[in-house]
Amino acid sequence: MGEVATSGSVESQLETYRPELTGYCYRMLGSVFEAEDAVQDTFVRAWRGFDRFEGRATLRSWLYRIATNVCLTMLTSAQRRVLPMDLGPAGSGHATEPGEPRPDEIWVGPAPDSRVLPENSDPADVVTARESVRLAFVAALQYLPPRQRAVLILREVLAWPAQEVAELLDTSVASVNSALQRARATLAAANTTTDMHKPLDDEQQALLARYVQAFEEYDLDALTTLLHEDVTMSMPPLPLWLRGPDDIRAWMAGTGIGCRGSRLVPVVANGMPAFGQYRPGLTGSGHDPWSLIVLELSAGRIAAITHFLDTARVFPLFGLPARLG
Structure with a gap:
């Protein structure tokens, strides 16, 4: 094969696998930035x-x-990535301090669908792929030992035969099946189920439209009616997280009041609806970037709201403008 392959043709062949490999490495590592580094290292070695x-x-x-x-090597020295809910109990919506920001390398980060999901015309495969990059699912994967994590992704998400996974990991089929059974039990305990549709159905589209209107008008009465009774809100890299409509409303009416007057720009992240949030500019004109909001939906309500505050890194990833004039 080396006799007929030119540098350009090799690179072209490798590039066709970039999205699916990035998605695989993202599930393994919990960071799209690290995933892209891992894929680049993979291509260099290949x-x-x-x-x-x-x-x-x-x-x-x-x-x-x-x-x-590459991923297993990177994970030997890496700290497990988490969401704020993994660090401790829910806080109070009346808190005045959300805690000191934690380092980027401890957080599960957001990922644009275009970076981690290959184009696929089979609707069933699309739904499975989107489900497997949700924030809650990726965070749950991080609880698995690295090799067990690889087994579950290859077998359950990518539907590889056990024999092929065993060959890839230089182990036995029995070991693969045992690791898969343990991984399934861990994820079942995590209970990461939410609504997955592509495209979003009419009811979900209407829910999102009401959310945008209520948020931009800062109508907290209307916003509260859209939230699931067990809704969570978190704000990485801050450790504080909240549970329930009452605490979220209290936070938004108190410490979070600076979000009044925000504008939302729709994007898609982790297979779920998301928005770039821009707060009124400090100069009195325009709107400055504040957070990437990723929503999870369940039973016709909003089940989770994650605000990623590192806009300097995240907004360019999603092609969001530096500010709104």
Whole structure:
């Protein structure tokens, strides 16, 4: 194969796998920035070793083997990534201090669908892929030991046969099946189920329209009616998180009152609806970036609201403007 492959043709072949490999590494690592670094490292290793690739496995399997090894190496020294809910009990909506920001490397981060989900015409595969990059699911994956995490993603998300996974991980089919059983039990305890539709159905579209209107008008009465009774709100990198409509309303009416007058720009993150939030500019004109809001929906209500406040890194990732004039 090395005799006929030029540098350009090798790079072209590798690039076709970039979205799905980025999605795989994102599930493994919990950060799209680290996932993209892992994929780039994978491509460098593959390019250097392409003349030794003899086709005993498919190119896709070979790339996944390299990517898995890259991720497992990165995870040997990495701290487990979390969401604020993993750090302690819910806080009070009347709190005046949300706590000191924690380092970026401890948080599960958001991901644009375009970076982590390959184009696929099969609606069933699309729904499965979107489900498997939700924030709650990716956060739950981080509880699994790295090799167990790889087994679950390869078997359950990507539907690889057990024999192929065993070959990729240099282990036995029995070990793969045992790891999968333990991983399933861990995720079942996490209970990460929410509503998944593509496209969003009419009821969900109407719910989002009401959310945008209520948020931009800062109508807290209307906003509260849209929230699930067990709704959570978190604001990485701040450790504070809230549970329930009453505490979220209290926060927005108190410490969070600076969000009044915000404008929302729709995007899609982690298979779910999301918005770039811009607060009124400090100069008195325009709107400045404040957070990326990722929503999760359940039973016709909003079940989770995550505000990612690191707009300097996150907004360019989603193609959001630096400010609204």
